[in-house]
Amino acid sequence: MSVTESATAPAEPAVRRLTTARAMVEGIAQEMERDASVVVLGEDVAKYGGIFSSTAGLLDKFGPQRVIDTPISETAFIGLGIGAAVEGMRPVVELMFVDFFGVCMDQIYNHMAKIHFESGGNVRVPMVLMTATGGGYSDAEQHSQCLWGTFAHLPGMKVVVPSNPADAKGLMISAIRDDNPVVYMFHKGIMGLPWMAKNARSIAPVPPEPYETPIGKASIAREGSDATVVTVSLSVHHALDVADQMSAEHGVELEVIDLRSLVPLDREAVLASVAKTGRLLVVDEDYQSFGLSGEIAATVAETDPGMLRAPVRRVAVPDVPIPYARSLETAVLPTRERIMTAARELVRA
Amino acid sequence: MDDKTRLELYRVMVLSRTYEEAILREYHADKKPAFDIGAGLVPGEMHLSAGQEPAAAGVCAHLRRDDAVTATHRPHHIAIAHGVDLDKMTAEIFGRETGLGRGRGGHMHLFDPQTHFSCSGIVAEGLPPATGQAFAFQRQGSDRVAVAFTGEGAANQGAFHESLNLAALWNLPVVFVIEDNEWAISVPRGASTAIGSNADRAAAYGIPGQRIEDNDVEAVYTAAGDAVARARAGEGPTLIEVHTVRLWGHFEGDAQGYRPELADVPGRDPIPAYEARLTDAGILSAGLVTSIKDEAVARVEKAIDFAKSSPVPAPETALEYVFA
Amino acid sequence: MTDVRFPQLSQEQPDAEGVLATWFVADGDQVASGQLLGEVMVEKVSGEVLAPATGRVRLLVAEDQTARQGELIARVE
Numbered sequence: 174m175s176v177t178e179s180a181t182a183p184a185e186p187a188v189r190r191l192t193t194a195r196a197m198v199e200g201i202a203q204e205m206e207r208d209a210s211v212v213v214l215g216e217d218v219a220k221y222g223g224i225f226s227s228t229a230g231l232l233d234k235f236g237p238q239r240v241i242d243t244p245i246s247e248t249a250f251i252g253l254g255i256g257a258a259v260e261g262m263r264p265v266v267e268l269m270f271v272d273f274f275g276v277c278m279d280q281i282y283n284h285m286a287k288i289h290f291e292s293g294g295n296v297r298v299p300m301v302l303m304t305a306t307g308g309g310y311s312d313a314e315q316h317s318q319c320l321w322g323t324f325a326h327l328p329g330m331k332v333v334v335p336s337n338p339a340d341a342k343g344l345m346i347s348a349i350r351d352d353n354p355v356v357y358m359f360h361k362g363i364m365g366l367p368w369m370a371k372n373a374r375s376i377a378p379v380p381p382e383p384y385e386t387p388i389g390k391a392s393i394a395r396e397g398s399d400a401t402v403v404t405v406s407l408s409v410h411h412a413l414d415v416a417d418q419m420s421a422e423h424g425v426e427l428e429v430i431d432l433r434s435l436v437p438l439d440r441e442a443v444l445a446s447v448a449k450t451g452r453l454l455v456v457d458e459d460y461q462s463f464g465l466s467g468e469i470a471a472t473v474a475e476t477d478p479g480m481l482r483a484p485v486r487r488v489a490v491p492d493v494p495i496p497y498a499r500s501l502e503t504a505v506l507p508t509r510e511r512i513m514t515a516a517r518e519l520v521r522a
Numbered sequence: 523m524d525d526k527t528r529l530e531l532y533r534v535m536v537l538s539r540t541y542e543e544a545i546l547r548e549y550h551a552d553k554k555p556a557f558d559i560g561a562g563l564v565p566g567e568m569h570l571s572a573g574q575e576p577a578a579a580g581v582c583a584h585l586r587r588d589d590a591v592t593a594t595h596r597p598h599h600i601a602i603a604h605g606v607d608l609d610k611m612t613a614e615i616f617g618r619e620t621g622l623g624r625g626r627g628g629h630m631h632l633f634d635p636q637t638h639f640s641c642s643g644i645v646a647e648g649l650p651p652a653t654g655q656a657f658a659f660q661r662q663g664s665d666r667v668a669v670a671f672t673g674e675g676a677a678n679q680g681a682f683h684e685s686l687n688l689a690a691l692w693n694l695p696v697v698f699v700i701e702d703n704e705w706a707i708s709v710p711r712g713a714s715t716a717i718g719s720n721a722d723r724a725a726a727y728g729i730p731g732q733r734i735e736d737n738d739v740e741a742v743y744t745a746a747g748d749a750v751a752r753a754r755a756g757e758g759p760t761l762i763e764v765h766t767v768r769l770w771g772h773f774e775g776d777a778q779g780y781r782p783e784l785a786d787v788p789g790r791d792p793i794p795a796y797e798a799r800l801t802d803a804g805i806l807s808a809g810l811v812t813s814i815k816d817e818a819v820a821r822v823e824k825a826i827d828f829a830k831s832s833p834v835p836a837p838e839t840a841l842e843y844v845f846a
Numbered sequence: 847m848t849d850v851r852f853p854q855l856s857q858e859q860p861d862a863e864g865v866l867a868t869w870f871v872a873d874g875d876q877v878a879s880g881q882l883l884g885e886v887m888v889e890k891v892s893g894e895v896l897a898p899a900t901g902r903v904r905l906l907v908a909e910d911q912t913a914r915q916g917e918l919i920a921r922v923e
Contacts, residue, residue: 189881190870212661238661244691249684252650253657256668260590260638260658279647279681288640292633293624294843296640328844352846367867367887371910376868 191379192365194226196338197303200345201228201265203383205235208263211349212239214250215267225305225361227267247277251302255285258300263349268304271320271358285354286329299352301345302330307360307407307458309506310369314494317502319406322457322464324356325435331355332435333388336363336409338377340433343386351388360407360458374410389437393446397426400452400519403443403469405432408456408507415512425520435465440472444480447473451482452519456507461489483522486515523740525805531583531739532800533814535575535793538599540818541608542570544826545598545615549774557775563830564616566628571599573737573769576792577701578603580742581669581762584750590638590655590668592648595630596701597641600671606634612825618832625835626843646672646679649698653689656696656753667695667753674763675706677720686727686761695753697746698761702733703768708780724761731761737792767792848899850920852913855888861914864888866907873905877922888915897922 191199205211213228213235219242222229232240243250247268254266268274274281281302288298308317325332331353335341341359348355365375394409395416402412409431416427428446432439447453453473455466466487473480488507496502545568552562559565571578574596582603585591593600601611607622614621615629622632630643638655642648652670659666676682677700689696700720704711717723724731730752734741742764749760767790771778778784800806856862868885871877877897884895897903901922907913 191882192868192870192885195882244684244687246684246688248647248681249650249653249688252647252681252685253654253688256590256651256654256656257658257661258654259640259651260655260662262658262661264654276680279644280650283644284642284647284651287631288633289846290843291623291627291631292635292640293622293626294846295623295635296633297846331845365868367865367885367892368890376870 188378189381190376191338192376193335193338193341193359194229194364194366196342196379197227197345197359198229198231199379200342200383201349202231202234204346204349205231205239207383210262211265212241212257212262213265213267214241214243214254216243216245216269218242218267223267224269225359225364226366227303227305227359227364247273248280251277252280252284254300254302255280255288255298258298259288259296263299265301265303265349268302270316271304271306272315272318274320274323281330282327286327289353290329297352298354300354301348301357302354303357303359305361306358307362308495308502309362309407311497311499311502313497317495319358319360319459319490321358321405321435322459324358325438325465329354330436331388332358333433334358334360334405334435335433336394336406336431337374338365338379340386340392342379343384344388344433346383347385347388350385355388358406362407363410372407372410374413386433389434389439391430391432391434391439391442393428393442394431395427395429397428398450399425399427400454400516401428401430401443401446401450402454402456402512402516403430403432403446404456405435405465406458408458408512411507411509411512412456415509415516418513419516423517425516427516438468443469443472444476447480451480452522453481454486454488454512454515454519456512457487457489458507459490460492461487462492464489483519486519488512488515523743527583527743528740528800528803529805531579531743532796532806534579534583534603535739535796536814537818537821538575538578538602539572539793540815541602541822542572542598544822546570546770546774548826559775567595568629568774569596569772570770570774571596573767573791574701574703575599576737576739576742577671577699577764577766580739580764581697581699581746583743584747585667585669587637589666590652591640591671592652592668593639593641593671594645594648594673594676595641595643596673597630597632601632601634601639601641604639605637606632606639607636608821608825609828610634612829613832616829616832617834618829619835620828620832624843645676646681648672649681649685653685653694653696656689656694657692659695665695665754667697667750669697669699671699671701673706674700674702674704674711674720675709675714677723678714686724686729686759689759690727690729693756693758695756696759697749697753698759699746700761700763702763702765705768705772705781707772719763721761721763729759729761731763733763733765735765737764737766737790739792739796848901848922849918850883850895850898850903850922852886852915852917852919853893853895854915855886855891855893856915861916862888863912863914866909866911866913866919867892869905869909871903873903875903877901877903883920886913895919
């Protein structure tokens with residue numbers, strides 16, 4: 174590499190930015206380089222590179238023995254991942270859409286998640302189950318769900334939900350290195366795909382070397398003192414946009430907590446923030462009732478409800494299937510408008 | 523088949539039956555006068571394998587300790603035939619801290635990493651992980667094989683079909699063994715399965731399939747020998763269906779009112795039949811039979827004593843072992 | 847000074863029109879030869895734009911702007 178030197182001091186190379194999809198792939202690739210027992214399995218993961226680009230380029234780098242297209246047999250290939258993991262491999266298995274879990278959930282929650290416990294810790298299942306989540310591009314009821322509440326609810330599997338490229342890579346590396354089953358849930362809207370609506374925070378600096386982002390630790394995406402917004406995934410982007418606007422227009426400073434992991438859940442981070450601000454807004458693109466948002470509210474209520482100066486607010490998908498018509502889908506998703514309205518009401522309460 | 527092999531098949535079947543008779547005794551001992559499933563030293567469901575010993579003995583005779591086996595809710599005969607530690611298995615069935623799973627799994631969730639044995643209470647769902655173990659063995663370049671046992675009722679579950687297709691497609695070293703004991707709890711095979719023999723389903727996946735009649739341990743041994751050899755040689759999966767007999771209920775406490783031929787069932791016991799066959803062949807004598815049975819009883823009672831004298835897991839440890 | 851052109855994604859239509867989907871670098875950034883500069887789309891196919899040389903990049907087409915295959919989209923100085 175030759176660098177043309179100018180009369181002034183040499184320029185620094187630009188910080189390297191990647192989309193979330195490319196960052197995820199880099200995480201997988203670096204682990205595959207380091208550890209020959211890592212293989213990738215799923216539908217359309219080989220030549221196609223994953224329909225949401227989660228495995229793009231891996232086939233060319235590692236070949237068909239390690240990047241493997243499966244038939245449409247989720248029960249079989251997820252179960253195959255379990256058996257391979259039990260015998261010393263580290264499979265990364267893709268469930269194309271999280272909405273498809275219905276056809277294979279037994280292998281996931283009754284086997285992958287329970288074998289370690291049932292065996293008194295004698296058998297490990299070091300496997301990553303990665304899956305695409307989320308709506309906002311009119312894919313309707315069966316292809317737009319988030320469902321992390323469902324997975325987080327069932328004991329025995331870790332659940333990580335990155336919101337940005339750097340965390341996507343670090344959490345993938347941590348997930349592969351973890352000796353436990355980790356469900357890695359990536360929102361299609363944060364992947365930075367050229368064929369979906371643009372989202373500025375989907376492209377961001379990513380360190381080139383391998384690194385681990387700790388599973389079970391939330392990150393403070395933005396500091397503030399007037400109210401706490403606890404959220405995950407694409408909603409982090411929306412919450413940050415709302416926070417910028419609230420600061421500029423109303424001088425209100427929101428603190429945004431990006432949970433990053435649901436299992437284990439960083440309850441301490443939530444409590445520390447609410448203790449500071451006294452106001453809590455949970456934004457969750459999963460269904461409202463019986464899920465993540467209720468869990469966050471309960472965490473505060475059962476620790477010290479006196480922390481709260483106003484009732485907890487939740488902006489989630491209401492308990493309806495996600496509609497096709499754009500006007501209806503927009504009405505149910507946790508959009509910036511809904512978040513802004515809730516945040517304004519929260520700080521005035 | 524040489525005499526030594528035949529005698530060993532008999533010995534394994536006797537050990538297995540002796541074990542099930544002891545568990546039967548222990549299970550019911552403290553559930554009287556009326557059956558209470560949650561009572562006693564071995565509470566919960568209990569699915570015993572009396573009558574099905576030939577399938578386990580005939581197949582597992584060809585396996586090494588490092589071959590993998592997955593089984594179902596009725597696992598004891600298979601575990602014994604594959605060499606799972608009897609003391610730790612019994613302690614697990616009794617829910618003790620010294621059990622295979624420290625008491626966390628119980629009789630339907632026995633995991634022995636030493637022999638790569640596991641079982642699950644969800645029928646047919648042990649087939650996909652077995653194909654995964656076979657996948658790992660193939661990738662690791664060894665000649666190890668995986669064997670997945672399931673029932674004829676489970677052969678209608680999606681996991682069965684998906685697993686056969688995937689194993690065939692990827693030429694995995696796995697043997698699928700169906701124990702056709704004619705009853706899926708209370709539903710006879712003819713009321714659940716569209717075709718007469720599950721072995722015929724193998725053709726749908728392009729793999730060899732064979733059905734063994736008469737619960738014949740030596741026929742199982744021969745068929746399994748071929749299947750395991752094929753798998754070790756990299757020739758892919760095989761399906762074997764063994765027509766066997768469930769001498770007792772689906773679970774203990776099952777009155778079997780749905781089973782019209784109940785009076786004839788004890789006459790189909792494969793062990794006295796095999797004993798007679800080996801006696802006629804001069805391989806067994808009355809004295810040898812007695813000594814084999816006494817040895818089995820001693821071994822089994824030792825395991826039961828070990829279990830009963832082992833500690834119960836402390837409630838404070840209930841949340842442990844979720845994650846590594 | 848090295849030209850950076852919109853890649854040929856469609857062989858059948860050499861001057862097919864597409865979109866400059868994403869820039870991974872900003873105008874004026876220092877880039878290294880081979881570095882991923884951006885992503886383009888022609889209909890359903892996406893392609894990468896790699897830096898042909900080391901130097902300072904000048905972006906000539908904005909994100910989401912249409913451009914034809916072969917068109918000049920950036921320069922590396």
